[in-house]
Amino acid sequence: MPNLPMKKISKALLLSCGLLALSLNAGAHGLAAGSQARLDARIAPCDAAWTVGAxxxxxxxxxxxxxxxxxxxxxxxxxxxxxxxxxxxxxxxxxxxxxxQAKAAANDHDANFSPATLQFLKTNTGLDGEQWDNIMKLINKPEQDSLNWTKYYGYCENINDDRGYTIGIFGATTGGPNDEGPDGPALFKEFDAASGAANPSIAGGLARAGAHGNMQGSILKITDSKTDFYKKIEALQNNPAWREAMWHTFYNVYIKYSLQQARQRGFTSALTIGSFVDTALNQGASGDSGTLEGVLSRSGKSTDEKTFMTSFYAQRSKIVDTNQYNQPPNGKNRVKEWSTLLGLGETDLKNADADVVKVTNWTMK
Known part of the structure; x- marks a missing residue:
């Protein structure tokens, strides 16, 4: 066999060494990846996050x-x-x-709503699923210390604020000395309607939930034990009619009024509408100086949306950290979520996932 020229031998050796290096590299990478996978497998997944009020x-x-x-x-x-x-x-x-923590999947905002709810919200508010999903994340952080707002359709708690039971994604109440115009009765009536009742009623909605109670004036008095009532509402978490009823009631009680207040000032952005809804939910829609109506009355007359909203956030910040509304500093952080997004220019709440996470990265007290 003839001898190969030195030049050709060098190329062959280099190619051989290169292939060997690639092979060793791939093997080492595979071992590292495998080790990491095994390490990840040994770390237990996180249970549900602790919530301060639960x-x-x-x-x-x-x-x-x-x-x-x-x-x-x-x-x-x-x-x-x-x-x-x-x-x-x-x-x-x-x-x-x-x-x-479980790795988050791609954020499909619309998946958090039923098709019927999406259509209802688009028709009545002009905002889509992505915008409402982000609004609800911003609302839910200071309510439940979580961005996963969809977990709270079945939420029910008596937080001892003399407003009866607090229920669902927007905190409908059954009423008490501090709440003589509760929205819980309307929620149960909407539940009866969404479930197909020809003549929907509060009693019908309670019956569908398996709960017991009666109206005493404007207050819905629940006669089940606290533990039983909690369980009955929790059992509705994934009930489609209950979810639809929740959104219809939320719209009628808080969203509709907030939209009217925004539109009559010529404002249509998702950030402004969400800010007004959050204020109405947290402090009441209309009434005394602490409600949305009261804060709006002190926010000036500017027709420039950014100027008006800057004033609005400043006025709201003056009153939120009170025992009536929020434990300090939760209230000011609650307002800061919205005002920071305004400063970032995220007024339409579209493609805003990273910024929504950033502004909600604060610790609840």
Whole structure:
């Protein structure tokens, strides 16, 4: 066999070495990727995030700050990071292992609404699913300390504010000494209607929920035990008629008035409409100086939307951190979410996912 010229031998050797290096590289990368995958698999997924206002019974599981916890006994308002230890420490939370948040899928905003609700919102508000999804994230952060607002269709709690039970994604109430015009009765009537009743009624809606109660004047008095009523509302979480009724009631009570206030000033942006809805929900739509109506009356007459809204946020910030509305500094942070987005130019709340996450990255007290 003839000898190969040196030049050709060098090329062959280089090619061989290159292929070997690539092979070793790929093998090393595969090992690293495999090790990471195995490491990820060993880290437990995070349980549902702890919520400051929720009631947790013994054995309840939550996560906070990348750690899972279980409740040692009934607890409410105790931050797991500061109220935990081993089972023998008598703390309300027992600390567990580090956990890993699930990776978010691509953000399909419309998937958070039924087709009927999407059409209802587009027809009545002019805003689409992406805009309403972002509005609800901004609203839900200071309400439930979460951007996952769709988890709260079945939310029910008595927060001891003399307004009865607080229910659902916008906090409908059954009424009490501090709320003599509750929206909970309307919600149950809408539920009966959405479920197909020919002559919808509050009693019909309660019956469909398996709940018991009666109207005492304008107040809906629930006669079930607190535990039973919580369970009955929780069971409606994925009920399509309940979700549709929730949005119709939300629109009638808060959104419609907020839209009117925006449009009569010539404002149509999603950010302004959402800001007004958040104020109405948190502080009341109309009435005294603390309501949306009252804040608007002190915000000037400018027809320039940015100028007016800058004044509006300043006026709202003066009153939100009160015992009636929010625990400090939650109220000012609540307003800052919206005002920061205004400064960023995110007025249409479209392609705004990263900025919505950024402005809601604050700690609730």
């Amino acid at each position: 009631v947790y019974s013994a054995g309840s599981k939550v996560s906070y700050g990348g750690v899972n916890y279980s409740a040692a006994y009934w607890t409410q308002g105790n931050n797991p990071a500061g109220s935990s230890g081993a089972s023998a420490t008598a703390q309300p939370w027992i600390s567990g292992a580090s956990c890993q």
